[in-house]
Amino acid sequence: MRKTRRITVAAAALAAAGALAFVSTAQAGAGTDGGQTTRDVERAALAKKVDKAKKRFVDLQLLALNDFHGNLEAPSGSSGRVTELQADGTTKTIDAGGAEYLATALRTARANHPYSFTVAAGDIVGASPLLSGLFHDEPTIEAMNAMGLDVTGVGNHEFDEGAKELIRLQKGGCHPTDGCYADDRTYAGADFPILAANVTWEKNGKTILKPYTIKKVNGVKVGFIGVTLEGTPNVVTAEGVKGLKFADEVETVNKYTKILKKKEGVDAVVALIHEGGTPTSTAYNYDCDAGGNGSGISDPIATIAKGIDSEVDAIVTGHTHQAYVCTIPDPSGNPRLVTSASSYGKLFTELNMVYDRKTGEIVRTSVDASNKVVTRTVDKAPDITELLNYWKALAAPVANTTVGHISGDISRTDADSLETPLGDVIGDAQLAYAKTLDSGADLAVMNPGGIRADLVYTASGTEGDGVVTYGEGFAVQPFSNTVNLKDLTGAQLITVLQQQVSGTNLASPKILQISSGLTYTLDLTKTGADRIVVDSVKLNGVAIDTTATYRVAMNSFLAGGGDGFTELANGTNQLVGGDDLAALTAYLTANSSAAAPLVPPAADRITVVK
Numbered sequence: 001m002r003k004t005r006r007i008t009v010a011a012a013a014l015a016a017a018g019a020l021a022f023v024s025t026a027q028a029g030a031g032t033d034g035g036q037t038t039r040d041v042e043r044a045a046l047a048k049k050v051d052k053a054k055k056r057f058v059d060l061q062l063l064a065l066n067d068f069h070g071n072l073e074a075p076s077g078s079s080g081r082v083t084e085l086q087a088d089g090t091t092k093t094i095d096a097g098g099a100e101y102l103a104t105a106l107r108t109a110r111a112n113h114p115y116s117f118t119v120a121a122g123d124i125v126g127a128s129p130l131l132s133g134l135f136h137d138e139p140t141i142e143a144m145n146a147m148g149l150d151v152t153g154v155g156n157h158e159f160d161e162g163a164k165e166l167i168r169l170q171k172g173g174c175h176p177t178d179g180c181y182a183d184d185r186t187y188a189g190a191d192f193p194i195l196a197a198n199v200t201w202e203k204n205g206k207t208i209l210k211p212y213t214i215k216k217v218n219g220v221k222v223g224f225i226g227v228t229l230e231g232t233p234n235v236v237t238a239e240g241v242k243g244l245k246f247a248d249e250v251e252t253v254n255k256y257t258k259i260l261k262k263k264e265g266v267d268a269v270v271a272l273i274h275e276g277g278t279p280t281s282t283a284y285n286y287d288c289d290a291g292g293n294g295s296g297i298s299d300p301i302a303t304i305a306k307g308i309d310s311e312v313d314a315i316v317t318g319h320t321h322q323a324y325v326c327t328i329p330d331p332s333g334n335p336r337l338v339t340s341a342s343s344y345g346k347l348f349t350e351l352n353m354v355y356d357r358k359t360g361e362i363v364r365t366s367v368d369a370s371n372k373v374v375t376r377t378v379d380k381a382p383d384i385t386e387l388l389n390y391w392k393a394l395a396a397p398v399a400n401t402t403v404g405h406i407s408g409d410i411s412r413t414d415a416d417s418l419e420t421p422l423g424d425v426i427g428d429a430q431l432a433y434a435k436t437l438d439s440g441a442d443l444a445v446m447n448p449g450g451i452r453a454d455l456v457y458t459a460s461g462t463e464g465d466g467v468v469t470y471g472e473g474f475a476v477q478p479f480s481n482t483v484n485l486k487d488l489t490g491a492q493l494i495t496v497l498q499q500q501v502s503g504t505n506l507a508s509p510k511i512l513q514i515s516s517g518l519t520y521t522l523d524l525t526k527t528g529a530d531r532i533v534v535d536s537v538k539l540n541g542v543a544i545d546t547t548a549t550y551r552v553a554m555n556s557f558l559a560g561g562g563d564g565f566t567e568l569a570n571g572t573n574q575l576v577g578g579d580d581l582a583a584l585t586a587y588l589t590a591n592s593s594a595a596a597p598l599v600p601p602a603a604d605r606i607t608v609v610k
Contacts, residue, residue, distance in 0.1 A: 037191045039148045047114035047218035056358055058220055061113045062270065062351040063106055065149075066121040066318030067343035069157065069452070070128020070140040072388055074098030074376060075344045077454030078413055082323070082346050082373055085283035096346035096374050099388065103147045103381035105374045109350055110148075117215055118148050121318035121340070122155025122228055122274030125169065127452050130399050130474035131391055136161065136175050138187045139391045145191040146383055151213050153226025153272030154196040155318060159240040160479065163199075163208050170194050170209060181394055195226025195272065198252035200245050208244065212256050214266055220355055223266040225256045225312075229275040229300075229319060234504065234564065235449070237481075237557050249273055250307040257309045267360040269312045276320035276340050277301040278508065284323035284347055284371045297326045297338070299507065305338045307331065313362040314351055314369075315339070323347055325369045337369050347371045399471030404588025405597035406466050410455040412448075412476070418522065418608055422451055422476065423513025424601035429587030430483050430580065431515035434553035437577050438485055443539060444515040444553035445496070447563050451513070452478055466597050468588055477581045481555035486571030491546040494537055495567045498529035504564035512565075514605055515553075523609040536607070555580050 051058065074080055074097050081093045110116035124144060125137035132140045144152075158166050164176075172189025174180040180187065197211035212225045227249050233241045253271045260266040277298040279288060288296030301317050308315060310332040321343035327335045341347040354366035392399075412422040427444045434441035453475040457466050488496070497520065501509045506528060521536035537544045544550075554568060556576070561569030577583075592598040 037145075039150070039191075043114060043116070043217055046112075047220075050112070050114045051218060054219060054357065056356065057363075058115050058355040058357060059113070060220065060222070060268075060353050060355040060362065061110060061116040062314070062316070062349075062353075063109055063116065063118045064120065064316045064339060064341055064349040064351060065118075065124070065345065066274070066316070066341055067123040067155070067321050068120070068125075068140065068144075068345050069123055069343065070125050070132030070137050071097060071344040072099040072131050072139060072143055072391075073129065074101070075129075075346070075453070076456045077409060078411060079344055079453050080346065082342060083283045084373070085281065085285050091283055094373055095376055097344050098374070098376060099143050099147075099345060100380035100384045101376050101378055102345045102348070102374045103143075103384045104378045105372065106147055106348065107381070108378070109348070109372065115217055115220055115355065117150045117222065119150060119224060119270070119272060119316060120144075120152035121272045121316045122153045122226070123157040123318060124149075124152050124155070126155070126157025126160040127478050129453065129478065130471040131388070131395055133474065133478045134395050134398065135181060135391065136165065136178065137169065138181075139387070141169055141190050142187075143384060143387055146387060149192045150215060151192050151224045151226070151272070152194055153224075153274055154194055154199060154209065154228045155274035156228055156232040156235050158194065158228075159232065159236050159244075162240050162242065163244055166194070167208065195224065196228070197225050197256050198227040198230065198247040198249060199232075200247070202243050202245050211252075212260060214260070214264060219357060221266050221360060222268045222270065222355075223260040223264065224270050224272055225253050225260070226272040227252050227274065231504075235562065237560055237562065249275060249304055253312065254307075254309040257311050261311060265360070267311070268355060268362045271308060271312050271315045273301070273304065273315055273317050274319050275300050275304060276317045276322060277324070278320060279322050279324045279326075284342060284373070286324075288324050288326035297324050297328070301338060302328060305330075305336070310334065312336070313353070313364060314367055316349070316351075323371050325349065325371060334364060336364070337367050339369050339371075341371055346374055348374065395471070399469060399474075400463070401470040402463065402467055403470050403473055403585040404468040405592040405594050406455055406457055406468055407597040407599045408457050410598075410600045412451040412454050414603065418511045419513065419603045419606040420448070420451075421600040421603045422455060423448060424516070424603055424605065425455075425587070425598070426451060426477070426584060427513050427515035429584045430553045430555070432587050432590075433483050433577065433583035434485055434551075437575055438551060440551050441485060441553055442550045443518045445558065445568075446513040446555065447558055447565075448510060448513060449563060450477065450479060450481070450555060450557065452476060466594075468592075470585060473581060473585050473588070477584055479555075479557070479580070481557050481580045483553055483577040483580050483583050484556055484559045485551055485553050485573075485575040485577065486559060486568070487549050487573040488552050488568075488571045489546065490544040490548050490550060492567050492570065493544060493550055493552065494532070494534055494546065496565055497532045497537065499565050499567060501531040502529040503566075510563050511606070516605070519605050519607070521607040521609060525609060
């Protein structure tokens, strides 16, 4: 969950405003909920030119994104690479992503395609690096306007700052606290609709935004329905979803599919679902259908897809940050494509299909799709470069401040997605900060999903190698959670560790990152809570006493029971501290210098048995 990051940017904005003449692309667009835009007009003109005879069968193209998370600049480290499967069975990694390259790739892909729509399946914003996050993701919406995004479904991260802020991102207007970032420039909103079919106000049952939209070009009509995962309240803090209800994905899509057909007369339907699965391969181009019946992708999306109305012609998904193009049978037993394009704009999915004007339907057997890499070997889109430079100038006074030094890459991932070097650093940073609040603090735990980027040694900007800037720290922890302290018994602490691999985390374990001193064994040969070897859980070499009380530091998201760690919510004697990013930057500053940079930890606090 990201609340308002309390950073003063007004001085930077005023300094830059006089020197910059760039005008927001959002100001020239509809700035509402998806009214007619310049791109709509241009597409219609092209359609009339190319398809004068209005042939019965039309080639329809969809270009799909998901989980962009405000990554306007090319993401660094492992976050900016994709794995490609080679013909001989080996793999290689490719540097990918960056809004300037993504815009070029999308424009190239849809060139001379009059019936082309660019769509997304949620988390376009939220958990964003500083260039977007510092400005409440206005830069990302403006970039998506310029790229020609036609529609997106809502994701869980669109609720990081609450429903009212999401509505502002859609409709426009200055931020209620920070205001406008320049005197001569007002944020105008999204030119595309943000769909939230399964998100309603508790007080009246109405959807908070449009549930669906219909795109029409030269007689071709396609309906899009957007939903987020029903479990959004479990992965967003309570404040972010206050006053909202989240309905079942399948029931909602099926409800609006019927409305599109019966009320709107639309028979070509695409679902944008912010929920996904785990593929059998990390390569973006693996064969998901090798085993048949969608066996190359796991739940939740496998089960969801099988329940979605057969009248839905394709399903674009997200949330798990994975890449796949899978065929999963619909309720009628017919094959249907389910796609996802990884994350951070490293890939996009190109779906091609035939639309039948006579029936108004998509010829299901014609639907084909593949994931395309957003390489950094193409020309940058000049208008996106101009947009980014505008926001970089505003952010520079904050972003370029040095906060620490590292001797090598400190990664947030490992081969097993278990304990990681960066997780160790954050655990230690939060414990160090907690001790300034309460000298009796014993340990810290950190949710892995709250760590959003690596700390990379090689300089990506003007700073030297090994320098960590505030902007890089922001990319790691963008949520503006607080570091809180709670009392837990030893028995409760063991329960917390067991909840990593049981309950809602049984199918997809969430391994907490931990501070130095806490050690235990994780036995992957067992199942569920038994994977935690209770006798191995120790603090500073001493076995955990189930009857003793321990002072545990955690972020506010975990303190509320987020990510399935309900036992943390039961902790007592809570003390609410300050910003988690401030804790990280203070730790880096105190524990590193140019002469003595921080060495990446060994990540050996958890012993893993396989």
